[in-house]
Amino acid sequence: xxxxxxxTWQDALNRRLRTFIRTSxxxxxxxxxxxxxxxxxxxxxxxxxxxxxxxxERMGLGFGITQVELHEELQPLIRACYPEATxxxxxxxxxxxxxxxxxxxxxxxxxxxxxxxxxxEAPQRRSLQFHLLREVPAPDGxxxxxxxxxxxxxxxxxxxxxxxxxxxxxxxxxxxxxxxGRIDEALRTAKRARIRSIExxxxxxxxxxxxxxxxxxxxxxxxxxxxxxxxxxHLESHLEREHETLSSVRSRLEKLxxxxxxxxxxxxxxxxxxxxxxxxxxxxxxxxxxQWLDEQDRQAFRPRSLDPLPDLEAEILQPxxxxxxxxxxxxxxxxxxxxxxxSVPHVLRLTSLVxxxxxxxRAAENLVADITHAELExxxxxLIHFSTADRAAAxxxxxxxxxxxxQPRRRLSALxxxxxxxxRSRMVCHYLVLHVLGAYEPAEHRAIEVLPTHEVLDDPDFYxxxxxxxxxx
Amino acid sequence: xxxxxxxxxxxxxLLFFGLQPRRRAAKTxxxxxxxxxxxxxxxxxxxxxxxxxxxxxxxxxxxxxxLVLGAxxxxxxxxxxxxxxxxxTVEERMCHGLIQVAIAAWCYPTGSSLEGxxxxxxxxxxxxxxxxxxxxxxxxxxxxxxxxxxxxDNPELEEAWRGIxxxxxxxxxxxxxAAAKTxxxxxxxxxxxxxxxxxxxxTNDNEGGTWQPLPAYRIxxxxxxxxxxxxxxxxxxxxx
Numbered sequence: 001x002x003x004x005x006x007x008t009w010q011d012a013l014n015r016r017l018r019t020f021i022r023t024s025x026x027x028x029x030x031x032x033x034x035x036x037x038x039x040x041x042x043x044x045x046x047x048x049x050x051x052x053x054x055x056x057e058r059m060g061l062g063f064g065i066t067q068v069e070l071h072e073e074l075q076p077l078i079r080a081c082y083p084e085a086t087x088x089x090x091x092x093x094x095x096x097x098x099x100x101x102x103x104x105x106x107x108x109x110x111x112x113x114x115x116x117x118x119x120x121e122a123p124q125r126r127s128l129q130f131h132l133l134r135e136v137p138a139p140d141g142x143x144x145x146x147x148x149x150x151x152x153x154x155x156x157x158x159x160x161x162x163x164x165x166x167x168x169x170x171x172x173x174x175x176x177x178x179x180x181g182r183i184d185e186a187l188r189t190a191k192r193a194r195i196r197s198i199e200x201x202x203x204x205x206x207x208x209x210x211x212x213x214x215x216x217x218x219x220x221x222x223x224x225x226x227x228x229x230x231x232x233x234h235l236e237s238h239l240e241r242e243h244e245t246l247s248s249v250r251s252r253l254e255k256l257x258x259x260x261x262x263x264x265x266x267x268x269x270x271x272x273x274x275x276x277x278x279x280x281x282x283x284x285x286x287x288x289x290x291q292w293l294d295e296q297d298r299q300a301f302r303p304r305s306l307d308p309l310p311d312l313e314a315e316i317l318q319p320x321x322x323x324x325x326x327x328x329x330x331x332x333x334x335x336x337x338x339x340x341x342x343s344v345p346h347v348l349r350l351t352s353l354v355x356x357x358x359x360x361x362r363a364a365e366n367l368v369a370d371i372t373h374a375e376l377e378x379x380x381x382x383l384i385h386f387s388t389a390d391r392a393a394a395x396x397x398x399x400x401x402x403x404x405x406x407q408p409r410r411r412l413s414a415l416x417x418x419x420x421x422x423x424r425s426r427m428v429c430h431y432l433v434l435h436v437l438g439a440y441e442p443a444e445h446r447a448i449e450v451l452p453t454h455e456v457l458d459d460p461d462f463y464x465x466x467x468x469x470x471x472x473x
Numbered sequence: 474x475x476x477x478x479x480x481x482x483x484x485x486x487l488l489f490f491g492l493q494p495r496r497r498a499a500k501t502x503x504x505x506x507x508x509x510x511x512x513x514x515x516x517x518x519x520x521x522x523x524x525x526x527x528x529x530x531x532x533x534x535x536x537x538x539x540l541v542l543g544a545x546x547x548x549x550x551x552x553x554x555x556x557x558x559x560x561x562t563v564e565e566r567m568c569h570g571l572i573q574v575a576i577a578a579w580c581y582p583t584g585s586s587l588e589g590x591x592x593x594x595x596x597x598x599x600x601x602x603x604x605x606x607x608x609x610x611x612x613x614x615x616x617x618x619x620x621x622x623x624x625x626d627n628p629e630l631e632e633a634w635r636g637i638x639x640x641x642x643x644x645x646x647x648x649x650x651a652a653a654k655t656x657x658x659x660x661x662x663x664x665x666x667x668x669x670x671x672x673x674x675x676t677n678d679n680e681g682g683t684w685q686p687l688p689a690y691r692i693x694x695x696x697x698x699x700x701x702x703x704x705x706x707x708x709x710x711x712x713x
Contacts, residue, residue, distance in 0.1 A: 052677050107597035111587055134594040137688065139537055141499040143595065143674075309584035309695065312701040317578040319706045320571060321615055325636045326629030327709070329563045332570035337551040338698035340572035340663075341670020342530070342544045400513065 010118040019127050021113045022154045029100040038089050041082040047074055047097045055133065055147045059198050060273060064136070064144030070094065079281050100144075101133040105159065127232045152199040156192065163200045164234045170196060171241045178248055183263050188426040190270040197274040204231060208288060228288050242275045384418055386431045393424055402448065402471040412436055412467040413458050426461065433462055436469060447472060484520035487511055488528070491540035492550075494671025494689070498539050508535060533696040534689075536593055538704065539671075541689045543697040547676050558653070558662060563629050564636045565654065571633055572656075572663050575608045577694045580686045587695050591686040599673070600680030605641065607657070612637045657681060 033039040054073050058065040065073075071094045078090045085093075098104075099181045103111055109128040117126045131152040138144045148156070151165075170193045177186040178401050205225065250273060253264045310316055320328065386394075397419045401410065412433070439446040449470045457466040486689040487507040490496050510517050512535055521540075522532050529548025533541045544551035560566045579598040581587040612634035619632075641656040652658050664684045667673040672690040676683050 021625070057629055104597060107582060107586075108594075109583070136593050136595065137536070137538055139499060141497045141538055160556075210613070307700060309587045309699050309704065311583045311700070312574070312578035312587065312694075312702070313582035316702045316706055317574050318611065318615075318708060320574055321612060321632070321634040323632050323633055323709055324629065325567045328562055328570055328633050329566035331574050331705070332554050332560075332566045334546065335570040335573050336554060336557055337544055337546060337548075337580075338695065338701060339577055340552040340557065340666060341494055341672050341693075342492070342550040343552045343556055345549055392675070 010120070011274055013029055014117055017115055018128055019154065021115055021435060022111075022130055022132070022150055025103065025111055026098055029097065032087070032096070032100065038082050038085055038093065042078060042093060043081075044093075044097055044100070047077065047093070048101055049155070050074060050078075051097055051101060051245035052132070052151055053095075054197060054219070055145050056152055056155060056195055058144075059146055060277075062144075064146040066142060066144055067098065070098070070145065098133070102135065102149075136346050144301060145383050146202075149199050149202045152195060152202065152220060156199070163203060164230075165355055167193065167200065167234075167238055171238065171245070174245060175241075175248075178245065178252075183260060183267065183454060187267050187270070189264055190267050190274075194270050194274050199290050201277055204281055204285065208284065225289070228285055232282065232285050235278055235285065239278055239282065242278065243269060246271050318437075386427060390425070390427050390431055394419075394428045394435060396429065397422060397424060398432065398435070398448070402469060409468050409470045411453065412469060415469065416459050416462070429461065435466060440467070480517055480520045481524070483507060483510070483517060485523050487517075487521055487540065488525055488530075490541075490698065491532075491542050495669070496543075496671075498537065502697070508537075508539065511535060522658060524573040532695065534692040536688045536692070538687075539689070539698075541692045543693055555596065557666065560658075564640065567633055567636055568640050568656070568659055569663070571637065572608075572659055575604065576660075576663060576667070577698065579604055581691060581694060586697060588692065589688075589691050589695065594686065596691060598676060598683050598685050599664060600683040601657060601664065602680040605656050605660055605681075608637060611640045611663070612641075 026048045029044040029048055033042065034046055034227050050075065065280045067467065071091055074094050074097070075087075075090045078093050079085050104106055107202060110131055110145075113128050115126060115128055117124045129260050130150040132154070134141055134146050134148060136146055155449060156166075170189055174186055174189045174193065177183075177189060184282050210465070246268070247263060249268045253261065253268060398415070401415050404410070415432060415436070416429050419432060436448070436450055439448050440450045449468075449472050451467055451468040451470075454464045455466045486503070490504040490507070491499075496504060498508050501503065507517075512518075512520055523662060525532050525542065528550070529545045530550055531543045531545060533543045543548075543572050554560060554566060554569060558569060560569055576599065579599055586596075603636065615632070615634045616638065637656065639656075640659070653662065661682055664673060664675075667686075667690065668675055668684060671687070672693065673684040676685050
């Protein structure tokens with residue numbers, strides 16, 4: 001929208017009205033509070049402004065503020081109004097404030113307020129769309145809240161004057177205050193200048209981001225190149241002014257001239273932060289044209305639809321609900337391909353499976369489970385396969401067999417033959433075989449030692465390896 | 474190694490990271506460096522997009538956190554119902570598909586919200602119960618306007634909204650867990666699947682579980698789904 005001549009009363013009215021309209025979400029917050037003592041003691045508008053203040057502050061220091069940090073910062077203010085508030089209650093209040101600033105109720109769509117716009121005394125009905133807060137991923141992946149340029153402008157209390165003019169004005173005021181030794185006032189002006197620099201940074205970055213998203217959204221040659229050239233000129237002049245002011249502050253600090261050293265240090269830190277921000281922005285602006293050429297190159301061959309994007313709710317979902325179930329069911333795979341993430345096929349590697357199975361079990365911590373013990377029912381005594389008599393007969397046979405001093409080491413095949421010759425039953429022979437196999441475990445001390453012969457057992461009833469048997473000492 | 478081979482190697486490596494949707498460039502320096510080169514070097518971009526196309530993938534875009542890949546139809550990477558969830562009846566299959574559209578419509582109801590001129594801003598929260606109520610309310614409105622009787626004993630010929638309403642009436646299990654075949658169970662499953670695929674993040678357990686779309690989800694819906702959905706709806710309307 002082209003700004004009309006700033007000298008007319010219509011222009012001033014339009015600016016003031018738009019600024020006033022942007023406070024409407026805060027007023028809606030005030031009316032949305034619940035009739036409970038916790039909320040009756042709070043001023044949600046004040047909390048919302050404090051939330052914006054904290055967000056802008058953190059944007060200056062980094063990328064924004066997380067929701068967790070905002071909860072922590074607002075908690076003292078909430079408790080100051082209602083000391084009995086629990087952590088859960090303070091979180092509820094903060095969530096309501098955040099939902100109001102994000103327009104969560106309208107699914108984070110832009111706030112949309114109709115208003116009267118005056119052009120040459122002819123009223124026009126227009127709609128003002130704006131956001132106040134956004135949630136974005138920071139470069140390190142953390143999700144943070146950031147204030148929009150509309151919110152920063154609203155917070156700074158300006159009437160939509162171009163941010164460049166505001167910066168020039170504040171720089172002049174700051175210089176005058178320093179010259180007159182008004183350090184307290186200079187510090188306040190520097191803080192306003194800092195907010196202004198964040199606003200300016202957001203303005204430039206938003207433009208560059210639009211280009212990255214879609215070069216066709218911007219008229220680079222006619223519109224953007226001119227804006228970027230003007231921005232570079234403004235920044236170069238502003239950097240000179242800032243450098244001059246910084247030098248003056250550093251000089252005062254070194255000579256401990258007029259003013260509280262603590263406040264001078266704070267003033268220096270604020271000015272240095274703004275200076276660094278502008279230097280980085282200047283670097284981005286110098287590179288902007290090359291980036292545009294790269295983006296154009298990248299996007300030139302991207303197949304693009306000439307149709308505008310549809311309204312998914314009104315133009316897609318509602319008509320689909322009227323289609324036949326069978327028709328929709330036939331398109332399920334087609335829908336899943338487009339609206340669910342890619343499915344990466346997994347390849348089974350046997351070595352990975354074995355490693356996974358051989359991993360030691362993870363130590364479980366703080367397991368809290370209601371273990372219901374099963375009610376067991378006695379169904380009878382366990383079945384005995386070998387009777388006591390069979391076991392005694394087998395032990396007797398084994399003792400006699402291995403007691404021959406002439407044959408300290410004997411074979412299993414010979415033991416079974418001996419047992420049959422003694423008239424022992426097949427069950428006794430079976431028990432003897434199992435007893436010998438049980439004695440094969442080398443780790444435990446056994447009454448008999450069992451070693452392989454590496455020959456096949458020659459026996460009519462049992463198959464396997466023949467074994468050497470020897471009584472141990 | 475000659476330069477084209479180096480580029481092919483880097484492009485393959487970038488796709489290797491891109492195929493791990495929960496991998497973040499901020500936490501993997503090599504990924505971040507390749508992503509930066511992808512966004513600023515047309516040669517590497519060409520290689521990435523060509524190799525991806527050969528694999529049946531489309532490079533839908535990139536965020537600061539990674540590449541956003543979409544699957545072509547019949548690609549080995551495309552999500553199929555058989556791998557997604559067991560659905561025995563035609564109504565269940567319809568519900569699983571329609572729920573995907575409902576989630577996208579909730580997050581980006583208008584074309585301008587799908588456009589994403591606000592950059593990488595995260596979308597609105599998606600509370601499971603609220604989304605189910607939203608879908609049921611839409612269906613209730615269609616029911617109020619309905620003039621024709623349903624096709625009894627032939628669920629394939631019934632309008633989809635009837636299937637959604639009957640699914641919403643399906644009770645959960647006695648210990649209040651949402652069974653897989655209830656509307657809430659299906660919505661929760663879809664959102665969890667989107668989370669596992671790096672398109673959503675879970676924010677809290679309120680309202681049956683609340684998720685939030687990440688910038689990659691908007692890119693996928695905008696670049697892969699929106700126009701195709703519109704063409705399908707337009708063609709279906711002209712046929713019926």
